[in-house]
Amino acid sequence: MPGPAVDAAPAAARGGDRDAAAGGGGRCTKAAAAGEWEKTYLDVLGICCTAEVALVERLLSPIAGVRAVTVVVPSRTVIVEHDTAAASQFHIVKVLNKAGLEASVRAYGGGGGAAAVVRWPRPFIVACGVLLLASLLAPLLPPLRWLALAAACVGSQPMLLRALAAAGELTLDINILMLIAVAGAAALGSYTEAGAIVFLFTVAEWLETLACTRASAGMLSLMSTVPKNVVLAETGQVVGMGDVGVGTVVAVRAGEVVPVDGVVVSGHSEVDESSLTGESFPVPKQPQSEVWAGTMNLDGYISVRTTALAENSTVAKMERLVEEAQNSRSKTQRLIDSCAKYYTPAVVVLAAGVVLVPLVLGAHDLKQWFQLSLVLLVSACPCALVLSTPVATFCALLRAARMGLLIKGGNILESLGEIRIAAFDKTGTITRGEFSINTFHVVEDKVEMSQLLYWVSSIESKSSHPMAAALVEYVQSKSIRPEPENVTEFHIYHGEGIYGAIGGKHIYIGNEKIIARSSCRAPVQEMDDLKGASNGHVICDGDLVGLFSLSDNCRTGAAKAIKELRSMGIKSVMLTGDSAAAAKHAQEQLGGILEELHSELLPEDKVRLITKFKASVGPTLMVGDGMNDAPALATADVGISMGLSGSAAAIETSHAMLMSSDILRVPKAVRLGRRTRQTIAVNVVFSISTKAAVLVLAVVWRPVLWVAVLADVGTCLLVVLHSMLLLRDTATKRSCCRTSKACCGTAKSQAKKSQHAGAPNTETTGVKGPGEKAKGCHSCHKHKHTKLPVDSVVIAIPARAGEHVHRKEVHATAEGGHTSSGGCCSASRACGGASTALAAICTPHGNGEDEVCNIISARTSCCSNKARSRCSSPKDAGCKDAVGCSGGKDSISALVC
Numbered sequence: 001m002p003g004p005a006v007d008a009a010p011a012a013a014r015g016g017d018r019d020a021a022a023g024g025g026g027r028c029t030k031a032a033a034a035g036e037w038e039k040t041y042l043d044v045l046g047i048c049c050t051a052e053v054a055l056v057e058r059l060l061s062p063i064a065g066v067r068a069v070t071v072v073v074p075s076r077t078v079i080v081e082h083d084t085a086a087a088s089q090f091h092i093v094k095v096l097n098k099a100g101l102e103a104s105v106r107a108y109g110g111g112g113g114a115a116a117v118v119r120w121p122r123p124f125i126v127a128c129g130v131l132l133l134a135s136l137l138a139p140l141l142p143p144l145r146w147l148a149l150a151a152a153c154v155g156s157q158p159m160l161l162r163a164l165a166a167a168g169e170l171t172l173d174i175n176i177l178m179l180i181a182v183a184g185a186a187a188l189g190s191y192t193e194a195g196a197i198v199f200l201f202t203v204a205e206w207l208e209t210l211a212c213t214r215a216s217a218g219m220l221s222l223m224s225t226v227p228k229n230v231v232l233a234e235t236g237q238v239v240g241m242g243d244v245g246v247g248t249v250v251a252v253r254a255g256e257v258v259p260v261d262g263v264v265v266s267g268h269s270e271v272d273e274s275s276l277t278g279e280s281f282p283v284p285k286q287p288q289s290e291v292w293a294g295t296m297n298l299d300g301y302i303s304v305r306t307t308a309l310a311e312n313s314t315v316a317k318m319e320r321l322v323e324e325a326q327n328s329r330s331k332t333q334r335l336i337d338s339c340a341k342y343y344t345p346a347v348v349v350l351a352a353g354v355v356l357v358p359l360v361l362g363a364h365d366l367k368q369w370f371q372l373s374l375v376l377l378v379s380a381c382p383c384a385l386v387l388s389t390p391v392a393t394f395c396a397l398l399r400a401a402r403m404g405l406l407i408k409g410g411n412i413l414e415s416l417g418e419i420r421i422a423a424f425d426k427t428g429t430i431t432r433g434e435f436s437i438n439t440f441h442v443v444e445d446k447v448e449m450s451q452l453l454y455w456v457s458s459i460e461s462k463s464s465h466p467m468a469a470a471l472v473e474y475v476q477s478k479s480i481r482p483e484p485e486n487v488t489e490f491h492i493y494h495g496e497g498i499y500g501a502i503g504g505k506h507i508y509i510g511n512e513k514i515i516a517r518s519s520c521r522a523p524v525q526e527m528d529d530l531k532g533a534s535n536g537h538v539i540c541d542g543d544l545v546g547l548f549s550l551s552d553n554c555r556t557g558a559a560k561a562i563k564e565l566r567s568m569g570i571k572s573v574m575l576t577g578d579s580a581a582a583a584k585h586a587q588e589q590l591g592g593i594l595e596e597l598h599s600e601l602l603p604e605d606k607v608r609l610i611t612k613f614k615a616s617v618g619p620t621l622m623v624g625d626g627m628n629d630a631p632a633l634a635t636a637d638v639g640i641s642m643g644l645s646g647s648a649a650a651i652e653t654s655h656a657m658l659m660s661s662d663i664l665r666v667p668k669a670v671r672l673g674r675r676t677r678q679t680i681a682v683n684v685v686f687s688i689s690t691k692a693a694v695l696v697l698a699v700v701w702r703p704v705l706w707v708a709v710l711a712d713v714g715t716c717l718l719v720v721l722h723s724m725l726l727l728r729d730t731a732t733k734r735s736c737c738r739t740s741k742a743c744c745g746t747a748k749s750q751a752k753k754s755q756h757a758g759a760p761n762t763e764t765t766g767v768k769g770p771g772e773k774a775k776g777c778h779s780c781h782k783h784k785h786t787k788l789p790v791d792s793v794v795i796a797i798p799a800r801a802g803e804h805v806h807r808k809e810v811h812a813t814a815e816g817g818h819t820s821s822g823g824c825c826s827a828s829r830a831c832g833g834a835s836t837a838l839a840a841i842c843t844p845h846g847n848g849e850d851e852v853c854n855i856i857s858a859r860t861s862c863c864s865n866k867a868r869s870r871c872s873s874p875k876d877a878g879c880k881d882a883v884g885c886s887g888g889k890d891s892i893s894a895l896v897c
């Protein structure tokens with residue numbers, strides 16, 4: 001498989017090639033933040049298909065002060081990066097409108113602006129329709145037939161402007177073709193037909209725009225929620241976002257949108273992160289909590305120290321990715337575009353021949369030939385074919401973003417649909433990457449425990465490995481403060497561990513391999529072999545001084561995700577840098593579902609294996625999080641990085657980013673890729689066959705111009721509508737109440753069963769989320785509409801404290817105990833803080849087949865103690881399987897569904 005993955009680097013924005021050449025690859029916002037450049041989003045309704053892209057670029061690029069032009073065809077959006085002093089928004093809009101492109105500046109703060117603009121047909125369309133209708137009375141009053149001609153004239157105004165602009169640029173576009181057809185029909189005396197062509201064309205265009213804007217509303221609104229100004233906490237001064245450096249403390253009052261990514265310094269509040277995560281529940285924030293730009297401070301005053309510049313905020317990065325993805329062209333699209341380039345001129349030449357040859361030969365029924373020629377001309381527009389890929393890709397990318405998966409381009413989506421084998425990294429991907437320390441001891445009293453802990457924590461503070469975080473936290477819990485600033489040398493040995501120098505001591509920390517590297521004199525110690533635990537060694541100046549062991553648990557849903565992949569005919573394997581024992585332990589937790597285990601791998605070993613899979617099995621998916629996974633992620637046909645918790649290297653090199661830690665979205669993504677490929681195939685076949693049918697009909701029966709036009713614009717519209725089916729998550733909408741009832745009902749009945757089984761009481765009562773009335777299962781529609789607008793981009797960010805549970809719907813079913821403090825994360829609120837509560841969280845499946853119910857226990861650490869079980873159908877009250885919560889002091893085994 002010639003890896004499309006390799007050329008998957010996000011394509012530089014169209015017209016922004018100059019930036020790309022300068023090495024900035026679409027990174028234009030950097031300069032913009034400096035204050036000179038501004039990005040303006042324009043709704044340009046006159047963009048019909050990719051034919052207009054070149055036109056828009058050629059119109060705007062020469063304007064002084066315009067630096068980059070990006071045209072997003074499916075959403076009819078033009079993004080212009082310009083110097084406001086040299087080229088005003090007004091001027092840009094004027095230039096586009098002069099060419100009849102119907103441009104308007106998208107209102108700041110709302111992605112759905114365009115939808116409002118195009119809700120009603122424009123006056124010229126209405127006038128065209130009315131005149132055409134009146135002309136149909138011509139049999140009663142013959143002069144009325146002229147009204148049809150008037151209709152054609154009135155309706156074709158914008159077409160004419162666009163045609164002129166295109167002709168000026170020496171390009172042949174749909175507008176020119178249609179105008180020739182209209183003029184031809186008029187010349188033949190078929191005024192009604194001329195009027196009908198114009199009316200059909202304009203109405204179809206309007207409907208298409210309506211559909212497109214519905215699809216794209218919200219896509220570009222990610223960034224627009226972020227305020228442009230901030231209030232400095234110390235002085236109360238209001239300054240522009242561009243002037244805020246890292247480390248500035250800004251004030252965020254209740255009801256305001258957090259303007260920056262940062263850490264809370266003072267104050268307590270609840271923040272609604274739904275714009276980023278889709279979480280409907282406010283997340284409590286206190287000093288040290290992280291907050292993100294674009295989220296809403298609900299009810300308290302907080303001051304936030306910025307940790308990133310505005311252009312590097314999570315939301316800005318996401319927006320950049322989304323934009324780049326929209327503009328990267330997939331393989332299929334490139335193929336179609338290059339075919340379309342030859343198709344139009346070829347058909348136009350043919351059309352000319354059809355008139356000229358009979359003319360020269362002196363044929364009798366010239367009118368017939370002339371009509372055939374016009375039909376051919378109308379059919380020369382490859383609109384539907386050209387749209388068949390980008391609209392489908394666009395809708396699928398949007399769908400993916402809503403389920404928390406940012407895909408860096410349409411070609412990746414197509415590759416996703418071809419995957420034959422999936423390779424998973426272990427630590428942080430299959431497992432949580434949240435280690436707990438089993439043992440930590442000094443070897444033969446060689447050093448003081450406190451000294452050892454100080455060394456380890458100080459050096460580990462410099463590592464981003466999940467083990468490092470656990471070790472540092474462990475040491476801090478012993479009231480020892482790590483001092484990473486005292487570590488004078490630091491080095492990472494991939495697959496082995498780390499090295500650091502502190503206080504003149506040379507210290508290595510890592511697995512067995514690091515012992516050899518450190519030229520340790522002491523014999524390898526026997527560790528008390530805890531099942532599946534990873535063992536760590538601390539070597540100080542060539543002497544083994546400390547031993548520790550840590551363990552990690554598999555992610556909820558990992559086994560199910562792999563099972564689902566298998567049901568799709570995809571093989572799953574594990575690639576880990578950890579020991580064979582740890583790999584085997586994870587495999588046991590998964591019920592032995594992985595087909596191959598590869599352990600103790602170095603980053604280059606992972607690359608080698610991926611290359612092997614690509615050659616021997618086929619298109620390969622790699623899912624990973626660590627720095628050691630980055631090269632393998634880049635090598636795979638599709639590399640998915642896990643969560644924002646993943647290492648920066650993994651996020652950078654991967655082709656798609658899972659914004660939550662829900663591994664179940666991996667099979668969903670593959671399914672979406674398959675659906676996209678199917679949709680594109682159907683679109684292509686449909687648009688080619690209608691063209692062929694019209695031509696055949698014209699030749700064997702008789703050429704009817706309006707049928708050709710209807711087929712042309714109708715196909716375009718149908719292609720758009722068909723692609724929009726990708727946006728639909730049928731399961732979410734339809735099965736919502738049905739399943740919720742099922743869940744509640746079944747939870748109740750199961751609660752009884754589980755009581756017999758000795759499991760904790762899981763009787764059901766409503767659970768309140770903050771700001772919400774207690775919801776039974778019946779209010780889910782309302783809940784749905786208020787919390788998850790159809791057009792919003794929902795991107796899940798992994799929780800820092802505890803763990804978020806990503807959900808579409810919360811049908812809480814909990815037994816209220818005594819209220820307790822709790823409050824570990826948003827989900828704890830779902831549980832109502834009850835000490836023995838259980839909440840079932842149901843996530844309907846994309847394909848509408850089944851749904852997943854998470855059970856959240858609301859003890860002290862409610863969110864992490866969840867069990868997951870599966871209802872195969874809403875009616876199926878019985879449990880397929882139930883997994884007891886493993887780990888955690890308050891673990892609960894429960895049967896639900």
Ligand SMILES: Nc1ncnc2c1ncn2[C@@H]1O[C@H](COP(=O)(O)OP(=O)(O)OP(=O)(O)O)[C@@H](O)[C@H]1O
Pocket residue numbers: 425426427428460463465467468494495496497498509510511534535536575576577578579601602626628
């Ligand atoms: N910062 C660290 N502190 C202690 N040990 C480490 C550290 N980094 C790596 N190691 C040791 O090196 C081993 C391999 O690390 P590596 O990052 O290659 O893989 P991993 O993250 O454990 O597994 P996976 O490849 O599944 O993510 C780890 O299992 C651990 O024993």
Ligand SMILES: [Zn+2]
Pocket residue numbers: 425426427428429624625626629
């Ligand atoms: Zn990992």
